[in-house]
Amino acid sequence: MPLPNDEKLLALSNDLLKQFETIFGEHPGFRPAHAKGTMLTGTFTPSSSAASLSRAPHILRSSTPITVRFSNSTGLPLIPDNDPNASPHGLAIRFHLAEHTHTDIISHSTDGFPTHTGEEFLEFLRAVAASGPSAAHPTPIETFLGTHPAALAFVQAAKPNPSSFARESYFGVSAMRFTNREGVRRYGRYRIIPEAGNDFLDDAAAAARSANYLFDEIAERVAKGPIKFRILVQLANAGDATDDATIHWPEDRTQLELGTLSLTKPVADNAHEQQHIIFDPIPRVDGIEPSDDPLLELRAAVYLISGRRRRSAPEQ
Numbered sequence: 001m002p003l004p005n006d007e008k009l010l011a012l013s014n015d016l017l018k019q020f021e022t023i024f025g026e027h028p029g030f031r032p033a034h035a036k037g038t039m040l041t042g043t044f045t046p047s048s049s050a051a052s053l054s055r056a057p058h059i060l061r062s063s064t065p066i067t068v069r070f071s072n073s074t075g076l077p078l079i080p081d082n083d084p085n086a087s088p089h090g091l092a093i094r095f096h097l098a099e100h101t102h103t104d105i106i107s108h109s110t111d112g113f114p115t116h117t118g119e120e121f122l123e124f125l126r127a128v129a130a131s132g133p134s135a136a137h138p139t140p141i142e143t144f145l146g147t148h149p150a151a152l153a154f155v156q157a158a159k160p161n162p163s164s165f166a167r168e169s170y171f172g173v174s175a176m177r178f179t180n181r182e183g184v185r186r187y188g189r190y191r192i193i194p195e196a197g198n199d200f201l202d203d204a205a206a207a208a209r210s211a212n213y214l215f216d217e218i219a220e221r222v223a224k225g226p227i228k229f230r231i232l233v234q235l236a237n238a239g240d241a242t243d244d245a246t247i248h249w250p251e252d253r254t255q256l257e258l259g260t261l262s263l264t265k266p267v268a269d270n271a272h273e274q275q276h277i278i279f280d281p282i283p284r285v286d287g288i289e290p291s292d293d294p295l296l297e298l299r300a301a302v303y304l305i306s307g308r309r310r311r312s313a314p315e316q
């Protein structure tokens with residue numbers, strides 16, 4: 001995938017990457033966000049209703065190999081799993097369609113995002129960076145949150161520690177536009193729901209866990225048997241905003257069952273693969289297109305620039 005030529009977009013991408021580095025420090029070879037991760041492989045099996053939504057290859061085939069990466073939030077490669085800033089967790093999924101052909105879903109464990117645009121997200125990160133313990137009140141982040149209700153809602157959203165990466169739900173946040181074989185188009189948002197159910201720890205239980213408890217647990221769990229998630233798509237009704245990740249759609253919207261992920265083993269040579277793989281927020285497959293959410297095109301550039309830097313760093 002080539003980088004876009006849009007200079008404004010590239011400048012914003014670079015400014016965002018610089019801002020992550022200011023906040024979390026430089027960790028060559030690691031992601032500036034969602035740095036601590038682990039990868040597993042498995043398969044995706046579409047449901048019988050999936051083809052009514054999309055004609056994408058992995059929806060029409062009986063099953064497709066997948067690679068997923070679970071991650072902690074922040075650009076800190078060693079963030080303890082029980083640190084409150086480790087949430088939202090990430091779940092990135094790659095569907096392998098053919099050699100060098102794939103499509104991805106990137107999701108995280110909070111249903112929402114602090115800002116509508118990348119410019120605002122940069123402002124948010126700059127305000128975070130300028131609001132250290134010595135900053136006078138109101139701090140820049142207090143001021144930002146006071147004037148950006150969606151960011152306040154995101155920051156205040158409960159982000160409890162799960163007992164396992166396999167026991168929380170993940171959200172695609174930005175809408176996609178799905179097209180089926182008849183050419184019918186619908187907007188929807190991914191929700192990835194654990195078959196084992198959501199399960200969260202209270203603060204005391206989380207504090208008592210080890211700094212690596214989520215990563216140790218997922219390795220033990222997958223050794224015992226497949227880990228399953230259902231992928232649902234929350235469908236927009238006419239009139240629902242499809243270009244703004246900060247706007248929730250009402251919970252009464254239809255949730256179409258897209259299929260099941262079954263994760264069966266860890267990726268061999270995990271650190272190397274994590275350093276190499278670059279997930280793409282834009283699907284780039286017939287049958288699923290990005291919506292007009294401005295975060296998508298920007299993130300595609302940011303992740304590609306970041307991923308290329310990561311690949312060229314010394315092997316971790």
Ligand code: HEM
Nearest residue numbers: 031033034069090091092106107108121172173303306307
């Ligand atoms: C302007 C908005 C955003 C910016 C600037 C941003 C920035 C980043 C960066 C720099 C990375 C590391 C990329 C790499 O090196 O491969 C990353 C990874 C990630 N982001 Fe975002 N992000 C944004 C929005 C989101 C949203 C809305 C979600 C939720 C769906 C999200 C979820 C993730 C996840 C799960 C990863 C890890 C992917 C992996 O495992 O490789 N991000 N983000």
